[in-house]
Amino acid sequence: GDWPLSSARADASRLTLQGAGVNADRVYSVAGKAGSDPLYPDDPSLAGNRRIAIVLLREAPVLPTDTSL
Numbered sequence: 001g002d003w004p005l006s007s008a009r010a011d012a013s014r015l016t017l018q019g020a021g022v023n024a025d026r027v028y029s030v031a032g033k034a035g036s037d038p039l040y041p042d043d044p045s046l047a048g049n050r051r052i053a054i055v056l057l058r059e060a061p062v063l064p065t066d067t068s069l
Contacts, residue, residue, distance in 0.1 A: 006032025010052040017054070028055040 010032040018024055031053045038049040 002034035003032065006034035006050070006052065008032075009050075010054075013052055013054060017056075022056065026057045026059065028057050030054050 010030045014027055014030045017027065033049075033051050033053060035044065035049075038044055039051070040046045040048055043049075
């Protein structure tokens with residue numbers, strides 16, 4: 001299906017950002033959209049619907065992301 005490919009694209013993008021020097025702590029979320037929430041619902045096969053969402057923090061979090069504190 002579309003989810004494995006979308007997930008692989010999202011992960012590859014995260015690795016590309018890190019390879020370009022973006023600190024992993026700044027990456028808040030990376031998600032593949034697959035067939036959900038299309039930008040062009042009238043034509044699901046358009047390339048614009050094959051996308052990912054990336055949210056970066058402006059700076060590293062003050063507290064560690066480990067929630068076991």
